[in-house]
Amino acid sequence: MQVEPTQDLDRIDRKILQTLVKDGRISWRELADEVGLSTTPVLRRVKALEESGCIRGYTATLDEARLAGTLSVFVSITLDKQDADALVRFEEQIKLAPEVMSCFLMTGDFDYLLRVVTPSVEAFQVFLTGKLARMPGVAHLKSSFALKAILVRQAPLV
DSSP states (O other): OOOOOOOOHHHHHHHHHHHHHOOTTTTHHHHHHHTTTHHHHHHHHHHHHHHTTTTOOOOOOOOOOHHHSEEEEEEEEESSOOOOHHHHHHHHHTOOOOOEEEEEOOOSOOOOEEEEESSSSHHHHHHHHHGGGSTEEEEEEEEEEOOOOOOOOOOOOO
């Protein structure tokens, strides 16, 4: 599914989005005060942002380090075959691994790029040798350990 970036957001819509990203539990009155409108127009704008898909939902931001660990590893994976069935099988298996925070199908030298989070190098080794390397179709793995996150964004247009 191709999604086109929304270009027609005005200053107030952007301020609403910025405020909701910081605090998704803000009251309607506080949101209205923050953006300089009364409650009814803010409610109307938020509803329009939801209907347009700019706001997909409201979630809690979890502390990844407390829940999964602080070791972030990027793993590039090459499959032995790149046919549709092999890709589907791999993707179904990778979705079952809670250590995998994100998975991207790639172009170039490898097929997938994963971001894996574990509490330690030892836990990563157990995941790598016990799960990832044993997945059907995996031909080659290459791991790179992240030293420090410089920038992590939720949405670039806000």
